[in-house]
Amino acid sequence: MKMKVGLLGGGSWGTTVASLTAKNAETVLWARDEETVNEINNYHTNSKYLPGALLHKSLTATTSIEEVVSTSDVLIMGIPSQYFRSVLKEAKPFIRPWIPIISLAKGLELGTKMRMTQIIEEELPGHPAGVLTGPNLAKEIHSGQAAAAVISMVDQIIAKKLQGIFNSGVFKVYTNNDVIGCELGGALKNIMAIATGMGDGADAGDNTKAALITRGLSELTRLGTAMGGKRRTFAGLAGMGDLVATCMSSKSRNHHVGFQLGQGKSLNEIIAEMNEVAEGVKTAKAVMELASDYNVDMPISREVYKVLYESNTVYEAFKSLIKLESGSEQEPG
Numbered sequence: 282m283k284m285k286v287g288l289l290g291g292g293s294w295g296t297t298v299a300s301l302t303a304k305n306a307e308t309v310l311w312a313r314d315e316e317t318v319n320e321i322n323n324y325h326t327n328s329k330y331l332p333g334a335l336l337h338k339s340l341t342a343t344t345s346i347e348e349v350v351s352t353s354d355v356l357i358m359g360i361p362s363q364y365f366r367s368v369l370k371e372a373k374p375f376i377r378p379w380i381p382i383i384s385l386a387k388g389l390e391l392g393t394k395m396r397m398t399q400i401i402e403e404e405l406p407g408h409p410a411g412v413l414t415g416p417n418l419a420k421e422i423h424s425g426q427a428a429a430a431v432i433s434m435v436d437q438i439i440a441k442k443l444q445g446i447f448n449s450g451v452f453k454v455y456t457n458n459d460v461i462g463c464e465l466g467g468a469l470k471n472i473m474a475i476a477t478g479m480g481d482g483a484d485a486g487d488n489t490k491a492a493l494i495t496r497g498l499s500e501l502t503r504l505g506t507a508m509g510g511k512r513r514t515f516a517g518l519a520g521m522g523d524l525v526a527t528c529m530s531s532k533s534r535n536h537h538v539g540f541q542l543g544q545g546k547s548l549n550e551i552i553a554e555m556n557e558v559a560e561g562v563k564t565a566k567a568v569m570e571l572a573s574d575y576n577v578d579m580p581i582s583r584e585v586y587k588v589l590y591e592s593n594t595v596y597e598a599f600k601s602l603i604k605l606e607s608g609s610e611q612e613p614g
């Protein structure tokens with residue numbers, strides 16, 4: 282019998298993943314926006330988030346969270362980090378016992394500084410929690426370009442089972458049991474994408490970008506391992522892979538925010554003009570607190586934070602980074 286997938290969130294990534302799993306399993310998507318739901322059901326499109334993309338024709342959608350959740354064998358959460366808990370709470374009364382719950386989100390909850398699987402474990406103890414992550418720009422996956430991802434869960438038997446519902450044609454999914462590392466890789470790289478975007482917007486060169494990506498990897502590995510992630514994970518798809526894709530791509534929303542900042546726009550203006558989430562903007566706050574909690578130096582994240590929240594200019598950010606004392610590259614992290 283085919284597995285039933287319930288996916289909460291009709292944004293660009295939620296819809297993309299639902300369209301992928303619809304190839305392998307009966308999939309129903311929940312979105313709160315009635316127009317999005319009608320469009321998916323009637324035309325197999327989601328023009329608000331994926332203009333021009335044709336979704337798998339067996340994918341159906343509904344505005345009833347109960348309808349999706351009460352029959353699902355696996356629940357996938359395509360909700361941005363700051364709303365993740367509230368939507369999970371809305372779904373909670375209808376979730377069947379002990380089904381796995383997989384997060385697609387790449388951010389940390391403000392206030393608690395929690396990863397999404399921690400929120401799942403807190404709200405729904407006993408349910409196996411995991412994350413699907415990696416270098417996966419939604420629009421590329423829709424246009425059929427090859428990509429690789431990781432499904433990360435502590436329980437590798439369940440992870441292997443779920444690998445089969447995501448794996449499809451040119452979308453290749455690996456397993457990894459380091460949930461902390463996989464989740465942190467996805468959340469922390471967004472801040473580095475803002476940094477490289479700032480450089481691109483301000484006309485910095487490719488050497489600058491390479492330095493930001495490489496030192497950024499070192500920085501996120503430092504915090505990630507201090508928080509319990511495995512070093513090897515940060516060199517893999519969830520770490521370096523996603524860092525490179527997001528920092529290099531003008532399709533990334535985080536890179537876009539950085540680029541516009543580099544061009545001299547204010548954060549408020551940039552956010553007001555976007556209809557999609559750039560998780561790094563809020564996650565930067567949680568990361569600054571974590572850097573202090575774990576006593577880890579995060580110079581690139583700190584400069585991004587100052588541009589976002591302390592009115593520093595991009596020029597000042599790069600000037601501070603250049604002025605930093607350059608120690609040995611072989612020091613830990």
Ligand SMILES: NC(=O)C1=CN([C@@H]2O[C@H](COP(=O)(O)OP(=O)(O)OC[C@H]3O[C@@H](n4cnc5c(N)ncnc54)[C@H](OP(=O)(O)O)[C@@H]3O)[C@@H](O)[C@H]2O)C=CC1
Nearest residue numbers: 290291292293294295314361364385386387418419557558
């Ligand atoms: N897009 C991508 O390429 C990738 C994204 N991700 C991650 O996936 C997660 C989801 O992102 P993505 O789909 O891209 O986001 P989008 O910005 O494209 O869409 C956001 C979705 O969240 C919904 N939403 C917003 N606020 C609320 C709320 N308060 N309650 C319920 N639903 C809400 C929106 O609904 P509505 O339309 O009604 O406002 C919409 O369906 C993020 O953490 C992102 O980092 C991961 C990999 C790739």
Ligand SMILES: O=C(CO)COP(=O)(O)O
Nearest residue numbers: 415416417418533534535
């Ligand atoms: O996580 C992503 C690609 O892996 C998407 O990045 P953005 O959220 O910056 O668009």
